[in-house]
Amino acid sequence: MKPSADQLFEDVTSRDKPGIATSIRTYFLRHAQVFFYSLGQLWRTPFAMLMTAAVIGIALALPTGMHVLLSNAQQLSGGWEGAAKISLYLKQKTTEAQAKKLANKIHKLDEVAEVEYISSEKGLEEFKQRTGYDTALKALDDNPIPATLVVTPDLRFNNAEQLEALAKQLGKYKQVDLVQLDSEWVQRLFAIMDIVSQGIVILGIMLSIGVLLVVGNTIRLAIQNRRDEIVIVKLIGGTDAFIRRPFLYTGFWYGFIGGFIAIVLVFLSLYLMSGPVEDLAGLYQSQFALHKMDFGTIITILVLSIGLGLSGSWIAVGRHLREIEPR
Amino acid sequence: MIQFLQASKRYPSGHDALLNVNFEMQQGEMAFLTGHSGAGKSTLLKLIALIERTSRGQVIINGENTSKVKARRIPYFRRNIGIIFQDHQLLFDRTVYDNVALPLIISGQPPREIARRTRAALDKVGLLKREKSYPITLSGGEQQRVGIARAVVNKPSLLLADEPTGNLDPELSWEIMQVFEQFRQVGVTVMVASHDLDMIKKLGHRILVLKDGQLIGDTAQADQG
Numbered sequence: 001m002k003p004s005a006d007q008l009f010e011d012v013t014s015r016d017k018p019g020i021a022t023s024i025r026t027y028f029l030r031h032a033q034v035f036f037y038s039l040g041q042l043w044r045t046p047f048a049m050l051m052t053a054a055v056i057g058i059a060l061a062l063p064t065g066m067h068v069l070l071s072n073a074q075q076l077s078g079g080w081e082g083a084a085k086i087s088l089y090l091k092q093k094t095t096e097a098q099a100k101k102l103a104n105k106i107h108k109l110d111e112v113a114e115v116e117y118i119s120s121e122k123g124l125e126e127f128k129q130r131t132g133y134d135t136a137l138k139a140l141d142d143n144p145i146p147a148t149l150v151v152t153p154d155l156r157f158n159n160a161e162q163l164e165a166l167a168k169q170l171g172k173y174k175q176v177d178l179v180q181l182d183s184e185w186v187q188r189l190f191a192i193m194d195i196v197s198q199g200i201v202i203l204g205i206m207l208s209i210g211v212l213l214v215v216g217n218t219i220r221l222a223i224q225n226r227r228d229e230i231v232i233v234k235l236i237g238g239t240d241a242f243i244r245r246p247f248l249y250t251g252f253w254y255g256f257i258g259g260f261i262a263i264v265l266v267f268l269s270l271y272l273m274s275g276p277v278e279d280l281a282g283l284y285q286s287q288f289a290l291h292k293m294d295f296g297t298i299i300t301i302l303v304l305s306i307g308l309g310l311s312g313s314w315i316a317v318g319r320h321l322r323e324i325e326p327r
Numbered sequence: 328m329i330q331f332l333q334a335s336k337r338y339p340s341g342h343d344a345l346l347n348v349n350f351e352m353q354q355g356e357m358a359f360l361t362g363h364s365g366a367g368k369s370t371l372l373k374l375i376a377l378i379e380r381t382s383r384g385q386v387i388i389n390g391e392n393t394s395k396v397k398a399r400r401i402p403y404f405r406r407n408i409g410i411i412f413q414d415h416q417l418l419f420d421r422t423v424y425d426n427v428a429l430p431l432i433i434s435g436q437p438p439r440e441i442a443r444r445t446r447a448a449l450d451k452v453g454l455l456k457r458e459k460s461y462p463i464t465l466s467g468g469e470q471q472r473v474g475i476a477r478a479v480v481n482k483p484s485l486l487l488a489d490e491p492t493g494n495l496d497p498e499l500s501w502e503i504m505q506v507f508e509q510f511r512q513v514g515v516t517v518m519v520a521s522h523d524l525d526m527i528k529k530l531g532h533r534i535l536v537l538k539d540g541q542l543i544g545d546t547a548q549a550d551q552g
Contacts, residue, residue: 026437232416235376236477237406238433326378 031245038249052218053254056211057261060305063204064297065266070196072291077189084186086167088149089178092120099147102175106151111166114152120145146177163187208308215254215312219247223320230324240321247317248310255309259302266293328354328485328516329375333384336370336540344370346540347384350547352533354484357507357517358547359527362537368520371537372487375518376408377401389484406434409478413490415470417462423449423473424458430481448476452506468499475506479515486510488519497526504530 042049088106090099096119103115118126123145128134137144153166163181171179223230230243274290281288329352336345345367352358360368373379374386377393386393389407396404417426428445436444449455452472462470471491478486488507492500500523508530511517521527527534536544 022437023435026435029438030432030435228416229418232418233429233433234402235378235405235410235416236430236433237402237404237481239402242402242433 034245035249035252038246039253041246042250042253049254049257052214053257053261055214056254056258056305056309057265059207059211059214060259060262060301061265061269063200063207064262064293064301065269066196066200066203068266068270068291068293068297070193070200074193075291076288077186077193084153084163085182086151086153086163086170087180087182088151088170088173088176089180090147090149090175091177092146094147094175096147098175099149102173103149106149106170106173111154111162112151113154116150116152118148118150120147123148208304211258211305211308212312212315215251215309216316218254219251219313219316220320222247222250223316223324227324230321231326234324235326243321244317247313251309251311251313251316252306253309254313255306256302258309259305262301262305263293263298328352328356328389329518330387331371331374331384332387334374334381334386335383336367336374336379337382343540345374345537348537348540348542350535350542350545352516352518354516355511355514356533357511358519358533358535359530360518360520360535360537361522361524361527363522366537367540368537369489370540372410372489372518372520375485375487376410377404402433406430406481407483407485409481409483409486411471411474411478411486411488411491413493415462415474417470417473417477419462421461422458423454423460423462423465426462426473427458427476427480430477434481444480444482445476448480451479451509452476467494468502471495471499471503472506475503479510484515486515486517488517488521490520490522492521492523492526500526 090102094102099117099119103117106112107115120143124137124143127145128137151166151170153163167179167181170176233243270290270292277288277290329350331348331350334345334348335343337343348367348371360371362368370379374381374393375388377396381394388404391404393404418429421429424445427448428441431441431444446455446458449458452475454469454472454476457465457469462473465473475491478488486507491507492503495503504519504526507517507519534544534546535542
């Protein structure tokens with residue numbers, strides 16, 4: 001198309017307005033251009049960009065990696081919780097008939113799935129087999145092993161408090177001498193894991209604030225570097241949204257690349273740890289292998305990191321753009 | 328088109344940059360604004376472009392009272408005004424073409440329209456062949472012409488120039504003034520701040536003289552009286 005100077009002034013008083021469809025298309029085209037333009041700007045100084053992105057990546061990799069390890073631990077120990085059983089050691093005087101009657105009574109409780117009666121004779125037999133204290137036991141006149149009811153709680157009532165409550169309730173029967181909750185150590189482990197889990201959340205929040213500040217500071221410097229350009233754009237009618245846009249996309253890219261680095265770091269760490277963990281599991285005759293990050297976690301990290309990048313730059317742009325006005 | 332009613336500007340330092348300025352300019356009129364440095368030329372232009380706001384009095388541009396334009400609306404207000412600066416204010420990391428196209432990109436014109444109008448503006452100032460150059464490789468006069476192309480590309484109805492020939496030799500200055508003259512002929516209101524009295528007088532347009540913030544001379548009124 002041959003340009004003609006006269007086209008400029010077909011009519012100076014009324015400027016032609018493009019149609020709505022064209023405007024919308026132009027709007028998205030412009031966004032796409034700024035989107036890739038801001039990436040191009042970052043690639044002009046790859047070292048500086050990667051340093052910032054790496055800070056974001058490491059900050060996010062730490063809580064993410066710990067979260068993945070914890071969920072591995074939870075998965076591993078999850079199998080143990082079902083093993084919770086309550087042993088009721090009955091008083092020596094209790095007869096077999098009384099014991100079986102009690103077993104029936106307990107079995108009828110909602111919280112109980114199964115009750116097994118182990119007579120003192122059978123208990124002694126098992127004890128002998130397991131320990132080999134055969135001769136030592138023969139020296140005793142009486143059978144020291146009490147009759148036992150082994151109660152398996154229903155799976156619906158399998159958390160720490162409910163088990164505790166059930167144990168207490170069962171302890172109230174007059175034939176019961178001693179109640180032992182076999183899973184106490186599992187409950188303690190879970191309590192510890194809850195604390196660790198909370199710790200990871202707190203650590204994650206603090207490091208996220210750190211990421212926010214890193215992005216905010218980087219964008220602040222970028223704004224200062226382009227001060228002259230911002231003044232010019234304001235002078236020729238650029239809106240705040242127009243000026244803000246490239247900085248927001250820069251924040252987006254920092255978040256995206258930082259999130260990507262975090263995911264790579266966590267994958268790498270898990271890969272390095274998986275060998276020793278399998279060796280350890282082998283010593284316990286376990287097939288346990290470290291689970292890698294699942295797809296959901298990867299997406300969450302990316303979304304979170306992009307969100308942090310965007311909000312960090314939003315805060316910086318909001319604070320510093322107002323200060324730059326043409327004089 | 329431009330109307331100053333008792334317009335005054337006092338800076339926070341207490342200095343009165345403009346004091347009770349009254350004048351009016353019609354659409355398609357061209358006027359020179361002159362006076363010693365510090366007389367208030369730049370301040371007057373800044374009031375028109377809403378870079379500064381009046382302390383007292385009113386400035387009405389295109390029927391719009393500038394003191395009533397909200398901060399959020401200023402960008403849209405400025406799109407109807409082409410501003411040319413003594414120091415060009417070009418972006419040195421972008422080509423001549425990209426510099427001139429910027430106002431069209433800002434106002435959201437479709438790409439075809441941008442290409443057409445940018446080339447037309449560059450053609451108008453005789454720089455079409457340099458569209459791919461970077462401003463730093465151009466002479467001072469050429470850089471000023473890029474600034475003019477950028478100011479007119481959005482078809483503003485008002486053109487403001489602050490000392491546009493301040494750093495140029497007389498021959499180049501004359502050429503630049505001829506470009507302004509062409510825009511005036513197609514209906515653009517042009518206001519040029521300059522202290523180059525010899526040239527201004529040769530061009531024979533209206534002259535507004537400022538001294539210590541007050542309008543002490545207006546050739547338009549002298550003709551009438």
